[in-house]
Amino acid sequence: MTSTQREIEVSYDVSNEFFRLWLDDRMHYTSASFLTGNETLEEAQINKCKILYDYADMNPDKLILDIGCGWGANLEFLVSRGVKRIHGITLSTAQHDEILARKLPGVWTKVIDYKDFEPTEKYDALVSIEMIDHLCSPAQAREGKAIDLYRSYFQKLHGWVKPGAQFGFQAILRNRVTRSRKDLEDLAFTADVIFPGGLNPRLEELIAAVNPYWEVLELRTQRESYGKTTGEWLRRMRSHEAQIRKQWGDQVYQDYERYLDTCVRAFKNHWSSDVQMKLRQIPE
Helix, strand or coil: CCCCHHHHHHHHCCCHHHHHHHCCCCCCCCCCCCCCCCCCHHHHHHHHHHHHHHHCCCCCCCEEEEECCCCCHHHHHHHHCCCCEEEEEECCHHHHHHHHHHCCCCEEEEECCHHHCCCCCCEEEEEEECCHHHCCCHHHHHCCCHHHHHHHHHHHHHCCEEEEEEEEEEEEEECCCCCCHHHHHHHHHHHHHHCCCCCCCCHHHHHHHHCCCEEEEEEEECHHHHHHHHHHHHHHHHHCHHHHHHHHCHHHHHHHHHHHHHHHHHHHCCCEEEEEEEEEECCC
């Protein structure tokens, strides 16, 4: 099952203005791609969008679907590249409200679970950025269901596209397990309080799940980029500590500081990573 509507609200509906304080100016809530190490967060987020644009073999005349489109940052990037028709689906009503407020030309979006979405025409290209962590709960993973759940996702998307279409895909990964009790407690806190119901996949699970529906043409990991991204989010959030405590309360500030600090350590110590994949549909 995907994360429930309530779980999504816990993760993303604190307040659009709260997230606007510490994300980049377009509100990407996913790893940026620091290619030189000297980019600003804003520049590195555009790098990420460009990589996935190329991975999906997009162009302005193609019909594109963004699965898990967040606050619309990638949709806005696609508009800036001249793409004329873009669809997006999300489970967050707060994020959807932000997309509507941006009034992006050629963009159609809907609040819907991907399992319930039925396209009226085939897409030329797909993009999905760190949405797949909402597909499998920790309990389901313990029952050995993770690969089957991910494979069902890739199978459904296979039927949404034209033969041979490409897919720019990005996901957070879980890697090795820390042996520190405090670190384990912090990771459990992040999973239970900030992202309830979600679980990051392992890379080998994704590789198994894409078959036999998608061919992996290219793969790159960017653990260090996510470390830089979360470090910058943490720095920016701390710079607004007084405002956050006053407007949203001490608990929100303390929870998000703990979460972001845990993320920085997770990427530094290889507990977590991030992957970008260039996928091509295998025709039936």
